[in-house]
Amino acid sequence: MSDSPRHDPTRQDDDTPYYDHPTGGWGSLEGVTKIFGASRSSPAAMKVLARQNKPGGMMCTSCAWAKPAKPHTFEFCENGAKATLWEMDRRRAGRDFFASHTLSELKAWNDRDLEQQGRLTEPLRYDAASDRYLPVGWDEAFADIGGRLKAMDPKEAVFYSSGHAGLEASYLYALFARAMGHQNLPQSSNMCHETTSVNLLKFIGTPVGTCTLEDFDHCDAIFFFGQNTGTNSPRFLHTLKDAVDRGCRIVTFNPIRERGLISFADPQNPAQMTVAKPTRISEKYFQVRPGGDVAVMAGMIKCVLAAEDAAPGTVLDHDFIAEHTTGVEAAMDAIRAADWGEIERHSGLTRAMIEDAAEVYLSAKNVIGIYGMGLTQHVDGWLNLGMLCNLLMLRGHIGRLGAGISPVRGHSNVQGQRTIGVGEKSSHMPADKLRELFGIEPPTEEGMNAVHASEALLEGRVKALISLGGNLVRALPDRERMEAAWPTMDLTVNIATKLNRSHLVPGKVGYLLPCLGRTDEDIQGGTAQAVSMEDSLSHIYGSVGRADPPSEQVKSEVAIVAGIAAATLPPNPRLKWREWTADYGLVRDLIAATFPDQFARFNERLFEPGGFYRGNPAREREWKTESGKAEFTTPTTLSSLGETPEGAEVVTLVTLRSNDQFNTTIYGLSDRLRGLNDRQVVLINHDEIARLGLQEGQTVTLVSAVSDGVDRRVGGLKVTAYDLPPLCVAGYYPELNPLVPLSYHEKNSQTPAYKGAPVRIVAD
Ligand SMILES: Nc1nc2c(c(=O)[nH]1)N[C@H]1C(S)=C(S)[C@@H](COP(=O)(O)OP(=O)(O)OC[C@H]3O[C@@H](n4cnc5c(=O)[nH]c(N)nc54)[C@H](O)[C@@H]3O)O[C@H]1N2
Ligand SMILES: Nc1nc2c(c(=O)[nH]1)N[C@H]1C(S)=C(S)[C@@H](COP(=O)(O)OP(=O)(O)OC[C@H]3O[C@@H](n4cnc5c(=O)[nH]c(N)nc54)[C@H](O)[C@@H]3O)O[C@H]1N2
Numbered sequence: 001m002s003d004s005p006r007h008d009p010t011r012q013d014d015d016t017p018y019y020d021h022p023t024g025g026w027g028s029l030e031g032v033t034k035i036f037g038a039s040r041s042s043p044a045a046m047k048v049l050a051r052q053n054k055p056g057g058m059m060c061t062s063c064a065w066a067k068p069a070k071p072h073t074f075e076f077c078e079n080g081a082k083a084t085l086w087e088m089d090r091r092r093a094g095r096d097f098f099a100s101h102t103l104s105e106l107k108a109w110n111d112r113d114l115e116q117q118g119r120l121t122e123p124l125r126y127d128a129a130s131d132r133y134l135p136v137g138w139d140e141a142f143a144d145i146g147g148r149l150k151a152m153d154p155k156e157a158v159f160y161s162s163g164h165a166g167l168e169a170s171y172l173y174a175l176f177a178r179a180m181g182h183q184n185l186p187q188s189s190n191m192c193h194e195t196t197s198v199n200l201l202k203f204i205g206t207p208v209g210t211c212t213l214e215d216f217d218h219c220d221a222i223f224f225f226g227q228n229t230g231t232n233s234p235r236f237l238h239t240l241k242d243a244v245d246r247g248c249r250i251v252t253f254n255p256i257r258e259r260g261l262i263s264f265a266d267p268q269n270p271a272q273m274t275v276a277k278p279t280r281i282s283e284k285y286f287q288v289r290p291g292g293d294v295a296v297m298a299g300m301i302k303c304v305l306a307a308e309d310a311a312p313g314t315v316l317d318h319d320f321i322a323e324h325t326t327g328v329e330a331a332m333d334a335i336r337a338a339d340w341g342e343i344e345r346h347s348g349l350t351r352a353m354i355e356d357a358a359e360v361y362l363s364a365k366n367v368i369g370i371y372g373m374g375l376t377q378h379v380d381g382w383l384n385l386g387m388l389c390n391l392l393m394l395r396g397h398i399g400r401l402g403a404g405i406s407p408v409r410g411h412s413n414v415q416g417q418r419t420i421g422v423g424e425k426s427s428h429m430p431a432d433k434l435r436e437l438f439g440i441e442p443p444t445e446e447g448m449n450a451v452h453a454s455e456a457l458l459e460g461r462v463k464a465l466i467s468l469g470g471n472l473v474r475a476l477p478d479r480e481r482m483e484a485a486w487p488t489m490d491l492t493v494n495i496a497t498k499l500n501r502s503h504l505v506p507g508k509v510g511y512l513l514p515c516l517g518r519t520d521e522d523i524q525g526g527t528a529q530a531v532s533m534e535d536s537l538s539h540i541y542g543s544v545g546r547a548d549p550p551s552e553q554v555k556s557e558v559a560i561v562a563g564i565a566a567a568t569l570p571p572n573p574r575l576k577w578r579e580w581t582a583d584y585g586l587v588r589d590l591i592a593a594t595f596p597d598q599f600a601r602f603n604e605r606l607f608e609p610g611g612f613y614r615g616n617p618a619r620e621r622e623w624k625t626e627s628g629k630a631e632f633t634t635p636t637t638l639s640s641l642g643e644t645p646e647g648a649e650v651v652t653l654v655t656l657r658s659n660d661q662f663n664t665t666i667y668g669l670s671d672r673l674r675g676l677n678d679r680q681v682v683l684i685n686h687d688e689i690a691r692l693g694l695q696e697g698q699t700v701t702l703v704s705a706v707s708d709g710v711d712r713r714v715g716g717l718k719v720t721a722y723d724l725p726p727l728c729v730a731g732y733y734p735e736l737n738p739l740v741p742l743s744y745h746e747k748n749s750q751t752p753a754y755k756g757a758p759v760r761i762v763a764d
């Protein structure tokens with residue numbers, strides 16, 4: 001590939017060398033059509049899709065982007081359709097399948113083939129003698145699990161949740177843990193936006209973003225850091241396109257020229273699909289070095305301060321700063337002192353480029369800052385967010401219409417689960433309410449998040465793990481060490497829709513319990529039930545499934561959580577597991593009683609078009625921080641990579657999602673929007689290939705450059721030239737997870753540094 005794309009940080013054209021169509025457009029329609037052709041989804045799928053993300057319909061199981069009050073004709077995207085069809089799979093992984101395969105045999109299968117067996121149909125228990133999962137009755141399963149949990153020290157039990165399950169099951173799960181006597185409630189956000197939950201709370205007094213959809217109708221500039229909209233939240237492209245059509249200017253910082261942030265053709269707009277030009281999304285696109293965002297923002301702030309110095313009193317929002325913030329002097333002193341040479345070195349961008357970005361900031365009345373995993377999954381991720389808050393606050397861009405900070409969340413209900421108590425801290429669920437509503441004395445000892453629970457597992461301190469969805473073995477860092485530790489547990493219980501890797505490493509006693517998905521009709525007490533979720537913009541929606549469940553044996557997540565809880569906990573007339581299972585409205589009443597400020601009249605508002613807003617104090621300029629003010633952050637470094645091992649051959653590994661996967665679920669091997677068709681690759685800048693003495697197309701092994709006595713390596717990766725900044729390489733999650741050390745995480749929240757692991761490349 002001698003014509004392989006060169007890295008040219010100055011380029012600002014509409015093209016990416018790999019995929020020369022806009023995101024959306026015919027490509028995404030083709031994508032949907034292809035899945036329809038290839039998948040074995042039920043014929044009801046089209047009906048479900050037609051109502052997806054609309055009031056009274058099913059809320060997408062893919063990303064957490066908002067569902068507008070006035071939906072498009074099709075309010076789903078290519079990847080949302082994939083997620084729905086994945087769940088509505090007509091294939092079944094039933095008892096015959098499990099009878100004919102041992103787990104040792106299944107371990108040799110790839111992850112995709114495991115999920116391709118289709119939906120799980122009945123409860124299973126691992127039988128060590130035959131190394132197989134065998135059918136078991138629900139009552140027997142609940143009684144045995146309950147008996148084992150009852151017999152152990154509650155602090156040795158861990159209840160994980162992936163951000164799928166609705167608020168109802170999640171609330172009961174969080175209640176169950178605390179009634180049992182622990183709050184070891186790690187969640188997928190611990191690997192994702194925990195950096196946000198912990199640090200935004202510290203800086204501006206809210207664990208979530210401050211924007212709503214309305215803000216996107218009024219902003220003049222958007223600064224976009226490390227979020228791949230075209231793949232991970234495609235419906236958001238409509239919002240961005242509308243903003244651009246209104247004249248809003250978008251500036252993006254991302255090591256990769258991601259197609260969706262460059263141009264977009266609305267697949268639902270006949271004119272744009274045929275004659276009109278696609279919309280250019282980012283006016284300016286800067287290929288920042290991984291971890292270089294701190295330097296970018298320091299540079300931009302220097303420009304803002306220079307403008308203020310040149311025309312004192314006209315640039316900064318002095319009233320906002322004086323009335324609402326603290327720490328501005330120390331933060332600004334440190335930034336003034338930052339050296340442009342260092343800023344250029346860490347960011348990989350020139351001073352002129354950063355000045356260009358600052359010009360957009362200075363010209364805008366209302367600014368929104370948006371970010372994703374590119375800011376959160378770094379050792380000094382806290383500083384990424386601190387600098388973004390600093391930048392926004394200098395001109396009062398928080399708590400005002402058209403402005404704010406907007407983290408784009410991952411799983412469809414990941415934010416909501418945290419809101420209603422799934423979390424390891426006492427502050428996640430008010431103790432007085434637990435006493436008042438249920439007469440239980442909640443634990444005072446803080447629980448374990450995902451990294452702390454993983455460390456405890458490696459040290460033999462975790463005896464039981466219940467997983468409400470997810471694929472933790474694959475999603476965690478340091479996979480090989482984690483996978484080896486899994487079978488040391490006394491009890492593992494996986495509540496899941498499809499078979500995955502984590503299910504193949506049961507504890508000494510292991511259950512696999514099949515649950516309904518959100519597309520499935522959920523009848524309880526003779527009535528169809530709704531479940532609910534919260535989006536990235538803090539709006540809550542009801543969701544109704546209408547598909548035929550995969551088998552009569554499959555239970556809802558609410559029923560399974562309640563079943564285990566009832567079998568574990570001593571009788572308490574106020575813990576009405578059976579009644580709650582028969583009517584989820586009763587659980588929503590409990591959520592409203594526990595969190596009255598946010599969930600008042602929950603049942604009444606369940607199907608409000610556009611969801612109901614649960615409010616956000618920072619949006620109202622009420623700062624629930626330690627100081628009672630919004631806090632400026634003083635930078636201690638200009639990179640978020642942390643201390644990196646020395647050596648010219650050490651490069652930063654960024655792990656990525658493709659356009660054909662949802663986290664650990666791999667739909668297919670293609671990454672259309674990046675022009676890639678193979679997942680066993682390491683992407684490297686053309687000149688770096690030469691610098692490191694490699695050849696395109698050769699296979700190499702990536703070896704961790706962290707020396708802590710653990711050997712971490714992944715081999716068989718094809719060297720692929722790609723337009724990336726120097727000194728970094730990229731490849732796919734979850735294949736490369738063995739290379740990220742568990743100890744390599746964000747400092748305040750322990751979010752693994754999946755975007756900044758130091759590695760060396762060794763020829764195979
Ligand atoms: N189709 C689909 N949708 C999904 C998911 C999925 O797997 N598939 N996953 C869901 C989940 S759980 C989540 S959390 C979200 C994740 O959505 P994103 O937040 O978009 O996360 P990633 O895909 O990991 O990639 C983040 C982007 O950050 C860039 N990046 C990497 N390092 C840096 C850096 O140091 N600085 C900057 N500025 N950019 C950087 C990468 O090039 C990439 O474009 O998506 C959700 N939606
Ligand atoms: N290297 C690297 N690692 C990462 C990341 C990265 O960017 N790079 N990203 C991290 C992030 S942001 C996240 S959020 C985590 C994701 O970690 P997880 O949330 O643990 O993983 P998922 O792949 O989303 O989980 C998929 C499984 O969930 C089950 N499932 C699907 N739908 C349902 C349902 O409705 N109910 C139940 N009970 N089960 C269901 C299915 O069995 C499926 O196999 O991974 C993290 N790991």
Ligand SMILES: [Mo]
Nearest residue numbers: 188192410411
């Ligand atoms: Mo995530």
